[in-house]
Amino acid sequence: MYAILDIETTGGKYNEEGITEIAIYKFDGHKVVDKFISLVNPERDIQPFVVNLTGxxxxxxxxxxxxxxxxxxxxxxxxxxxxVAHNAQFDYRILRTEFKRLGFGFKRKTLCTVELSKQLIPDQASYSLGKLTRALGIPVSDRHRANGDAMATVKLFKMLLSKDLDKHIIKSHVKTEINKRLNDTHKTIIEALPAITGVYYIHDENGDIIYIGKSKNIKHRINQHFTNTSTKSKKLQLLAKSVTYEATGSELVALLKESAEIKRNKPLYNRALRRNIFTHALYSFVDDHGYINLKIDKTHANDEAITTFSNMQSAKSFMFRALEHYSLCQKLTGLYPTKSNCFNYTIKSCNGACINEESPEDYNKRVKELIAKNSYDNKNMIIIDQGRDIDEKSVIYIQNGVYRGLGFFDLNHQINTLEVLESIITPMENNRDTQHIIQSYLRRNKRVKVLSI
Known part of the structure; x- marks a missing residue:
């Protein structure tokens, strides 16, 4: 748990300040579970500049x-x-000073969102709460009041958690929590988990991540891990002491995060990320007559594929649908090997590209439409999908055909410049796995919003 807070003070000499307002949000890493907001009589004068600033x-x-x-x-x-506070050293010092006056030794661990922001969101013009939240598209109300600033810090911290790809924040927190509840049963762990889409992390007693997975129902998936009788599941059951998760809302975001974080964290019980996750690919070449031919083949490391598939069957299913949708030739798509015309020509479903009756220009125009639809090579675009909450959307950013990263934005905030888009994006690695994940997801989910930029 995190206690995200903001304090307003009287100002004045060091360690002689008094608290005038305090707001605390108890945050479980996903949502606020408790809050306390109050004005406080400091029993001393308030500096004039503070009155002007806070009201x-x-x-x-x-x-x-x-x-x-x-x-x-x-x-x-x-x-x-x-x-957790923005400039935690200040807020924590003020709190400890007030408790010391009461003769009470107040002691807690702290995290500073200024320091975390400098590590996880580098190169910002300013790290003051107002300017940073504005740059990141985080809405703030009641600036310089404890409640407004504390809620802005909650939203900022939520973004920082999603940008912490190495999971330093979570690992540190989990290690503290596990020491207090080593005797918890798997049933207790499962009961605390939500039935939502996201990425989950299984930790050992040291807080280290031993397994990463994704699911559309995290509670159900962890229950499967803890009740399965396979050798791997039994090993996980023996070592698992805690499970944390990251809500994504979007299955695409979950797939991309799972892939990236397995590579980055290399958990003990994740197999080396499956290199055969896409076994087949769609390639193109131009024949001697100027026609663009399509060919399904096993993936080649050095050849540029139009799109990739998990197996031969899914590749063939895709091609049969494309054949019908774009009125393509069976012969030129590799689905009907022949030296003469294809079968569809005999039933008037092919325009005759197989025997040079249809011009290469007309035929290639339709092939290029298929290629453009199923490849994001050299494209600048964003994919907008479900967010973690009803008032949020997820966004995947592709620049010049390269996957740059992902993020979330509030529906009340407009992404009207590339600078705003790039500020909310968590940079991610572009590789063959991410290309396959994105292309495969877009093929399966026709209603996902894709915008050219």
Whole structure:
């Protein structure tokens, strides 16, 4: 658990400041599960520049609770939590100072979103909360008030978690949690998981990731892992002490994240990422008569494929559908080996490219349509799919035919420039696996929104 907070103070000399407002959101890594927001009577003067900045004045605080009256609630909501704040050193120091005045030793682990942002979102013009959230398209209301700034920090931290590809934040947190509940049963772990689409991580007692997977129903999939009797499942059951997950909403995002993070984290019980995930591919060549021929073959490392397939059967199914949709020739697609005309020509379903009756220009025009539809080579485009919440969408960014990364955006925020798009994108590696995953997903999901940019 994380306690994401923001504090407004009176200003003044170091360690003599008092709290005027505090907002704390208890965050489980996915959603807010508790919150506490309150004005606080600091029992001291507020600096004029602070009044101008926050709008909080002494008259507003006369009837507000004093710190000792809210201290118990602060202890309770932050217990067993890591404190997260934008410039955490400041907020944590102020809290500890207030508790010290009460004779109470307040101690928590902390994470600073300024430092995390510098590591995970480098090269930003500014890391102040206002400018950073604006650059990332994170909506902020009530700027310089504890509640508004704390909620903005929640949204920022959620984005930082998704950009933490090495999972340093989660691994550190899981190790702390596991030490407190080593005796938990698998049933308890399963009950805490949601039935949503995403990527899941199985951890050992040291917090290390031993297996990564993706599922449209994480709860159901983990239940399968913990009840299966295969040798691999039994090993996982023996070592598994915790399961964390990352909601993606989109199955495509889950597939891409799973592929990238298996490569990056190399978990003990993930096989080396299956190199035969795509065994066959569609290639093209121009014959002596100027016709573009299509050919299904086993994938070749050095040849540029139009699109790839998991097996020969799916490749042939694709070609038979394409043959009908684009009125192509059986012979020139490799589906009817012959030295004369194809069978479809005899039943008037082929225009005669197989015997040079249809001009190469007319025939090739339809072949090029198929190639353009099923290859994103040299294209600039974004794929928009489901988000993690009802008011969010996921976005996959392809630049000049190269997969650049993925991210999420709020429906209230417009992606109107490439700079905004690139700021919300988590950079990812482009490789044959990602090309296959994206092309295969788009073939299976015709309703996914694809925009040229």
């Amino acid at each position: 909080i004045n002494s008259n507003m605080l006369k009837s507000a609770p004093k710190f000792y009256e809210v201290a118990k609630r602060i202890v309770e909501i932050t217990e067993d939590c890591i404190i």
